[in-house]
Amino acid sequence: MAPQTILYIIIAISVVSYLFGEFLDYINLKAQRTDIPDDIATFYDRTKYVKSLEYHKELSRFGFITSGFSFLLSMVMLIAGGFGWLDSVLRPIIGNEILLALAFFGILAIASDILTIPFQLYSVFVIEEKYGFNKTTLKTFFVDKIKGYLLGAIIGAPLLALLIYLIQAIGPSFWIWFALIAAAFIFFMNMVYTSLILPLFNKLTPLPDGELKTAIETFSAKVKFPLDNIFVIDGSKRSNKANAFFSGIGKKKKIVLYDTLIQRHTTEELVAVLAHEVGHFKKKHIVWGFVLSIIQVFFMLFVLSLMVYNENLSLALGGTQQAIHLNLIVFTILFAPISGITGLFMSMYSRKNEFEADAYARETYSGPALAEALKRLSVDSLSNLYPHPWYVFFHYSHPPLLRRLDAIARAN
Numbered sequence: 001m002a003p004q005t006i007l008y009i010i011i012a013i014s015v016v017s018y019l020f021g022e023f024l025d026y027i028n029l030k031a032q033r034t035d036i037p038d039d040i041a042t043f044y045d046r047t048k049y050v051k052s053l054e055y056h057k058e059l060s061r062f063g064f065i066t067s068g069f070s071f072l073l074s075m076v077m078l079i080a081g082g083f084g085w086l087d088s089v090l091r092p093i094i095g096n097e098i099l100l101a102l103a104f105f106g107i108l109a110i111a112s113d114i115l116t117i118p119f120q121l122y123s124v125f126v127i128e129e130k131y132g133f134n135k136t137t138l139k140t141f142f143v144d145k146i147k148g149y150l151l152g153a154i155i156g157a158p159l160l161a162l163l164i165y166l167i168q169a170i171g172p173s174f175w176i177w178f179a180l181i182a183a184a185f186i187f188f189m190n191m192v193y194t195s196l197i198l199p200l201f202n203k204l205t206p207l208p209d210g211e212l213k214t215a216i217e218t219f220s221a222k223v224k225f226p227l228d229n230i231f232v233i234d235g236s237k238r239s240n241k242a243n244a245f246f247s248g249i250g251k252k253k254k255i256v257l258y259d260t261l262i263q264r265h266t267t268e269e270l271v272a273v274l275a276h277e278v279g280h281f282k283k284k285h286i287v288w289g290f291v292l293s294i295i296q297v298f299f300m301l302f303v304l305s306l307m308v309y310n311e312n313l314s315l316a317l318g319g320t321q322q323a324i325h326l327n328l329i330v331f332t333i334l335f336a337p338i339s340g341i342t343g344l345f346m347s348m349y350s351r352k353n354e355f356e357a358d359a360y361a362r363e364t365y366s367g368p369a370l371a372e373a374l375k376r377l378s379v380d381s382l383s384n385l386y387p388h389p390w391y392v393f394f395h396y397s398h399p400p401l402l403r404r405l406d407a408i409a410r411a412n
Contacts, residue, residue, distance in 0.1 A: 003315035028391035052382040084318020101325040175301035194247040204231040269373035279360025350397040
């Protein structure tokens with residue numbers, strides 16, 4: 001296929017993807033309801049509900065601006081041959097293909113981030129601040145960015161360098177070896193994320209002795225959940241939004257509770273939230289999620305192996321010769337429709353798992369307590385109670401609140 005034809009296909013995929021995403025955002029915005037049904041009014045007062053509508057309208061409208069800006073940037077780079085131009089600037093300076101690729105992607109990542117910093121600042125310090133969510137300071141915002149850059153250099157750069165080395169040294173079968181390495185890396189990160197990565201950004205402290213710790217340990221013992229440690233994370237350092245999760249693969253699990261979650265929920269509600277998370281473990285959602293993600297990685301790398309040596313892909317981006325890093329960009333765009341389909345099935349699987357985890361919490365602990373916790377989480381985060389069904393189908397990894405509450409109520 002000629003380079004010009006490939007470029008047209010790349011542009012077409014980018015345009016269709018952008019327009020479809022904007023269409024979903026638009027119909028989701030229009031699906032908002034201003035009335036409060038009786039079953040909602042019991043836990044969502046009108047003032048809070050109106051605030052929720054305003055929050056989502058503002059987020060959506062701002063999203064149209066940010067996505068439009070990013071789309072225009074990508075179109076300029078594609079049509080004007082910006083990617084090829086950057087390659088031609090760096091190639092005479094950096095002779096090594098691996099170092100060239102690292103510099104190429106490093107410059108693109110930093111430049112892209114810098115260009116979008118005004119949007120990020122507005123989102124955090126204007127929109128999130130306006131609706132009472134933001135707790136981040138400017139210092140924390142920029143320190144987090146620096147830490148992110150460093151993590152990218154320490155973790156991302158070696159993985160990219162290894163990928164390019166294998167592509168050069170092994171040939172078309174490189175994908176098998178890199179997929180195995182990627183699987184091991186994902187497994188390792190699941191093991192050490194809470195102990196090594198998370199502390200770089202947040203402070204974790206052991207949950208002190210008391211009613212909550214006793215209730216969690218009692219429930220864990222009852223359902224034979226292999227509890228190791230319970231930590232409290234200072235989520236309030238950045239946001240008022242709350243969450244909870246557990247980490248670790250194997251016999252010992254660490255539970256992490258956001259301090260904002262503890263502040264706003266009763267002990268019974270917190271244990272119900274924990275029971276939901278334990279449900280994911282008991283139903284083997286974590287294991288199957290890991291397996292499915294590895295299958296996706298193997299498939300993606302196999303498709304990459306069919307494209308990465310094609311010189312015309314590099315020429316389509318304005319390059320003067322085959323360049324692995326240029327082909328990686330083309331692959332990312334051309335693979336997007338396939339990635340969208342696999343992501344869609346993963347979201348459907350995830351929503352099914354959420355219903356099953358809710359059912360587990362209801363059966364082993366308390367359906368009403370879980371329902372109250374979900375209601376409070378929804379109100380506190382100003383979540384969208386009436387998302388458009390299509391938006392849910394394509395974007396939601398969790399079922400909408402009202403469907404979850406209905407499932408819990410029908411089972412009681």
